[in-house]
Amino acid sequence: MLARLNIDPYLLLLVGTVGLASVLPARGIWADIAGGVADAGIALLFFLHGAKLSREAILDGARAWKLHLTVAATTFVLFPILGLAIRAIPGLEPSLATGVLFLTLLPSTVQSSIAFTAIAGGNVAAAVCSASFSNLAGIFITPVLTALLITGDSGGFSADPIIAISVQxxxxxxxxxLLRPWIGGFVTRNKQVLNYVDxxxxxxxxxxxxxxxxxxxLWQKVTLAELGLIAVISLVLLAVVMTISTAVGKGLGFSRQDRIVxxxxxxxxxxxxxVPLAGVLFPAAQVGAIILPLMFFHQIQLMVCAVLARRFGAENEKADALPAA
Structure with a gap:
């Protein structure tokens, strides 16, 4: 039935997960357990990707300097320009405008970027390099951009995210x-397991x-009208960035796998x-309003990218089946 209606089951799972978190969020010790399970799942994901990728694929991914620079320019140049344009919209509530601008100054995600790249059949090795570099660089770049464009202060940063990224x-x-010689074959033969972990x-x-x-x-701090406006801004911002990224990737002659990255x-x-950077860079009373647009954009980007990743993955499966046919 879902196939006939052209509805992605994974999108329903994402929406259901948001609904579950809204009515039954993990609290107390259960929040610690849920966070620990999520961290373990992400660690397992990267362990399996490490076992799957050959040494040659990793080196090729690290050599894609043009791709990495393009990703960095999209993250730390294109996004902030769009954020400044949004903040200049007349009548936009000041804290909301500041929150939108702050989200455009942040680095890329790591785990979801790589997971979606893997689902879509992109260059996973290059995604690991690009996403990790963006996240690490953002710890230094985001405070500087925040000081220049929002607070006017020197800002600061913490080494905790660096440690977390390295460990997790x-x-x-x-x-x-390193264990690829012993488990690489098993991981390659059981791709479905990797998909489930992703x-x-x-x-x-x-x-x-x-x-x-x-x-x-969250639901006590904002009105329905503000929620709707945040959702519209997030969708438009994401659509503009994705459209420009696609055009730039084609214009620079990137392969399909690199364009997915x-x-x-x-x-x-x-x-x-x-969230932790906002806690460092803004007064405590402002943090909740500042990160609200980020929370919405984060959920919307996951849902949109889940649909696109599944679509690209299905196209790859069809393409792989043609030679056999």
Missing amino acids: LLLPFVAGH RGSILLVVYTAFGAAVIEG LLFCGSKKSLATG
Whole structure:
């Protein structure tokens, strides 16, 4: 029935996860357990990707300097320009406008960018390099951009995100790659297992992130009109960035796999990095309003990218079946 209606089952899972987090967010010890399970799922995801990728594929991904620079330019140049344009809209509520601008200054996500790239059949090795570089660079670049465009202060940063990225993502990836001679064949023969880990880890991240926002009083802080406006701005912003990214990728002659990396890594903004940075860069009383647009954009980007990734993945499966036919 879902196929006849052209409805993506994974999109329904994402929407259902948001609904579950709204009515039954994890609290107390259960929040710690849910967060731990989500972290474990992400670590397993990177472990399996490390085991799947050959040494040659990783080196080729690191050499794609033109792609990495294009992703960085999309994240830290194109997005802020669009954020400044949105803030200049007459009549836009000041804290909302500031929150939208702040989200455009943030780095890309890591786990979801790579997971969607893998589902879509893109260059996973290049995605690992681009997304990781963007997230690490953002720890330094975002405070500087925030000081220049919003606060006018010197800002600051914490080393905690660097440690978290290294422990949760880099180490499992390296461990999986080192074990590739023994488990690489099993991982390659059981691609469906990797698909389940990809999609399951994203669902866990959505549940824990949105549930935490609900517990902090998300639905009591904003009106329905403001929610609608945030959703419209997020959709338009995402659509503009994805359209420009697609055009730039084709114009620069990137392969289809690299254009997928640019689309998914360049269009994301990290909630995991944005929330702690907002706590450092803004007064405590302003943080809730500042990160509200980010929370909405984060959920919308996951849902839109889930649909696109499944579509691209299905197209790859059809293309792979043609030689056999």
